[in-house]
Amino acid sequence: MSFLQKTKLYVLFFIAFVAISSYSQNPSTITFNVDGANTVVAKEIFGVLMERLGKQWGGGVWVGTNSNISNTNGMRNDIIEGFIECGIGAAEWPGGCAANGYNWSANKNPSNDVGVDRFIQFCKLTGAEAIIAGKPTANDAGSNEAFAKYIMNDLDYPLKWFKVGNEVWGCGGNQNVDGYIPNYTANYNRLNALKNTANGGNLRIVAANDIEGKWQWLPTMLNRIGSTIDGVEYHDYIYFPDNISSTNPSTNDYWTIIKNVISTDIKPHLDNEVLPDLNAYDPQKRIKLVLDEWGNWLMDVGDGWMQQNTVMDAVSAGLHLNMFVQLADRIEVACIAQGVNVIHSIMNVNNSGVMVKTPTFYVFKMLKPHHINNAKFLPMSASNIQTVNGGGTNMKVLNAAATVDDGDTVNISLTNIDLTTARQVRVTLNSSKEAYTVKSAEVVTGSNINSCNNFSAPEQVNVKTLPASEYSIDGKTLTANLPTKSVAMFRLVPVPTGLQNGARRNSSADDFSIKTGSQGTIHVKSSVNMKAPVTVSLYSADGRTLINRVNRTFESGTCIIGENIGKGVYMVKITGDNLSFTKQVVIAK
Template identity: 30%
Template structure:
């Protein structure tokens, strides 16, 4: 039988709530139709924001939201999106479908959305096609209470008091769509921009530098970018951005279907999702060379699955469905971020509504909560809790690619790691545990455990051993379904959270100094479970 051992007395790093953050871009139907419909819409709204979407997101829990991109950020000029809507300049959204962007959703609308969601705004500035002055004035416009042209302009546009904006990205993917820069050139530009992105009044900024673009092989991790940027700008940055998308195939032209996929594709996708662990370890090791105290945090502000778009939809809109496979990708990824919460401060799944691995889909006035939404809701109580020391003894998935490392150093952290066929290790041939978990404890001493069963057809029984006392289960939920099952507008609850009761408690050593609580848990195939316990 498999085992999960949790030591309730050995606390590790705090799990930042911002690991459970989201990303919104002017892309497809994410902003328009998905979130913002305008005040005159027949769809029920508050100041133009869909009431149903805002309500669902608040129930899920959304600590921070990134905007306006993405690639869109580096061609977005913020002054075009303020003032009277009828007078706002229109632009072509060159990156995403070539449609006309009317800028009716701009700075004030985004900050209104964050107010309704009760979340922190994360704004990404335009380094690619913008100027230092433009970025400096944007921050001043939003956050200054001093007498200045930008402050007066904000007041003229209806906002007397300054906004609170903490998270600010200086450029996006500047190695690619943000300017095709080399690391040394970006570093010099970052220093210049960061100097003029100033703090006003009591507003403290968390400045985020553009990190490496990473692929799914060791050689594709682009570690040289991290080396160069950290060497040059670590003293001027608070965060370092990383992006990674899980794509089943090895071709961006034919990525694979979101719903019509094979078991091989299912397991390859899960393996590739766990590559995030390797990405974090390798980049964090370089960051530590220039920042031993880990002051500069990893901001993993784009992650998730990326498939072929839904047949018949605009290819530039990146609209895709969302199955239990995506739910497992989400839970595996969140477990990795939690495990590295000493260095990972924020992670933003892409994207929040109607784009890529979204948590919500909309169609007119209808709304669907995806399996990924339910994973985020299931994991809520890890936010701001403290990671507990834990380990698991579980089997590897034996379906498809069975990898046995053939090096003296059995760690994938070994840069020369190879599999049993003498093939360099990649995301696609990573060994995959049948189970994944996170255990945390809150300030009240309540323990929260999430466990995922990756097997498509096999229930797994495990003994979950909690050291340090007798604990009672106070709540337990499960998300489960066939590996390709999903929710749609005609069947919204195919995959949804339900009470979980497949566990039995035993206490070992009651009355003695050392007490263990053992939960005998049976996890259905393809499932994610949460269990909350207290003494």
């Protein structure tokens, strides 16, 4: 058969199944059980604390109805749109500690501030679930009940979360567990009746907890009143407000932050203290962990609360969020502290109308598929996770989470903490689907740990497409090279039914090679003589659109398929007697 006419344009072909041959020979390996996905990831895991603090509301969200800054009822439209863009799933208000003394009834709809009415409007506009933190004592039970009823009835809002007090061990009255239990119970008895009302059917009543590090409160409270608790507050920060710079963190600072997330603080506290107590009392996982304050609390930039947000913070956020998604059968709320202009913020704004989307904003945006389209988290097993020594501590170099949505798209998020070396990972899916292809591959990283977005340069760090040369997929196994200090997201879709059988590898598949040719051709060659004809088909990435098809024998020579093909992902399918397999081709100009 004659060669197809070669294109005059030079096109560089990367064959996905061999493109990463230069990667390290000992990749980290992870297996996800797609068929074992049962629990939907609550959107509230991607929540924010929106406390009445600093310049979060006044000087932040709130600009007033007469402002030249575009607004809806006095609230900045760029913030509203930003919440939607990055997929903020919940907003807790009025605190934080500000909740313990907030007079909601005197602040339903103030003309110069965001009160109850505007906060609920803000949640409706952004799609964020409202989490209300109420006052902390038995004397507040009537007021808290009226607060919830006002939101449900007067504002016609189906309230899902109401927390009785905030950090009651400290700003909520310096209570101990023996003092808090009757305070909670008095509030529970009033709030629980609202579950039988029109907008209260999904109401969850959340109990406060002790400070991180004092673990006896939780089992004591569970054993005494656990049947009345729907959720339990838990706060855990990476807390260095006096000695780690948010603008110019050092390498040692970076490793201190990372070590606290995965080695000495957040992860071990969950794994060894909080979750065992909950699992012992409630193995059915009815009671949800409400981790409504987390984040990097570092030195501010001079106004008391605003921090610069860097790539270091993005990596920390990726580690946290992967952890929370892995635990989505127990964690149903996780609020980063905070949303706007305060601590580990999603965005920073100024009075000139400029908004900065922080690197953490882009991590939230990139991981948004984890909590939309009914995505369920995938059980994970891992082996041979590579390690890195950071600041004198050996740590696993990556963590991961994965979900599958109602469209069978598998979302895999990975965080590489290594500062100097790109790391290889091999992810295998246990799935009844025969094969997958890569729908998208994205990454958030920067040239340095202190790379950032600021008011002078607001878009230095954002979501980038990961080059196709950095990953491949073979059937149900994704192999990827993760850049240093990065968070990555891969979205995989099943190869359509017409190609799935072809995704099965058999011994004959190894006889074929698919390589690039000069000037725009794909070369298919067999290492053995095959007198029986085979069919070589070139499809678009979705496997539905046939681009070219060649039927020939392989007694000698090479089959060339493809002409004037543009940049993109394609499938090469080879079929014949007892032979059927598919390989992915990525073309990049």
